[in-house]
Amino acid sequence: MVLRKPKEIEEIKKRLLEHYPQAHTELKYKNLYQLLVAVMLSAQCTDKRVNMITPTLFARYPDIHTLAHADIDEVKEIIKSCSFFNNKAKNLIKMAQMVEEKYGGKIPEDEKELVKLPGVGQKTAHVVMIEYFKKNLMAVDTHVFRVAHRLGLSDAKTPQATEKDLVEAFKTDLNAIHQAMVLFGRYICTAKNPKCDQCFLYDLCESEDKREIKK
Template identity: 45%
Template sequence: MARPRTAAGRARRVHERLALEYPGTAVELCELNHTNPFELLAATILSAQCTDARVNMVTPTLFARYPDAEALAHAEPLEVEEIIRSTGFYKNKTKSLIGMANALLDRFGGEVPTAMSDWVTVPGVGRKTANVVRSVAQGLPGLPVDTHVLRLAHRLELTEETDPVKVELELNPMVPAAERGQFSLRVILHGRRVCSARKPACGTCTLADFCPSAGLFA
């Protein structure tokens, strides 16, 4: 099969290959345990500088104690800090969680918003977090750009941009809107399992036959 000559062509090939490697819906591909948009929002805030596995260890207790925005908005910060301490940066994350809950309660009737313009006004929430919840829990277009997506987008020469928002906006037209979340989640999984930051496993990578960076890390 001929190597794609353009970034858009490579993105399409990546999308096809990784869909075979990591099948499933966005909900199935997401490794943060949740049952609704509010839980996924809180879990995503906790996932900053922390593994999904660690977040999944603390969220059952957090959600049992604070099941919705109203409960979390009135939480005692020290109690939240104690629950989430093991995720790191727990003081800042507690402020973000309680601030997020108060914003939902004050401005959106306790519900998680859907419009990006509303999302980015919520404390602790940027486009990446918004796109995670939009694409996974709300069935809306969203392409989260984290460190894995950023790294693989550069190695695959899908973009030269370094700002996550600019990367998202450049990748968006390359992927069907309804599949952007799945694309991102698959790239994230591939970045974690195969195309790591320090020692990518190019020899076993399903993208190696057309990846411009294949073999450069031997």
């Protein structure tokens, strides 16, 4: 459920978009293949860590075909510094194999096909559609989930239900808002020790985590 008045929602939206006008992912990529792989690796792992891994990974496996025929232990070795490397290595290769077998080597360009790929869930599919295809979708990661709850934009327990609340609240510019909320959550509305003294939404915040600002 959304706990905010329409006027407040519009104000939050306005400030987010003003503060992060050209926001986009901090993952480094050169094409759809690289973006998909990078987002798959980013589960429970910082973007910074993913960006340390991907240059080696993409040099060794520059496309779907080479990844589909990769040795799993070699992939594990390259990506092991990011979490869940067993699952991720297995899923990366299976994903590439399915793209070759079912999609003729071409990564599908819509979310309903993307989520059929091993290791690609709702969040990953939406991030790819938002970042690469500029689709009007919301994706709820750990940052968006936390920010949405602190701002009273959702009280839902799951990312899926939170996404529904955010779509209902904002309706338009969802992709730009997603990107802005990620950066806002990463650098200002952080999980631990949120930087309330730097927050441009301070006056609108009713979170229990809100900190008093000494003036």
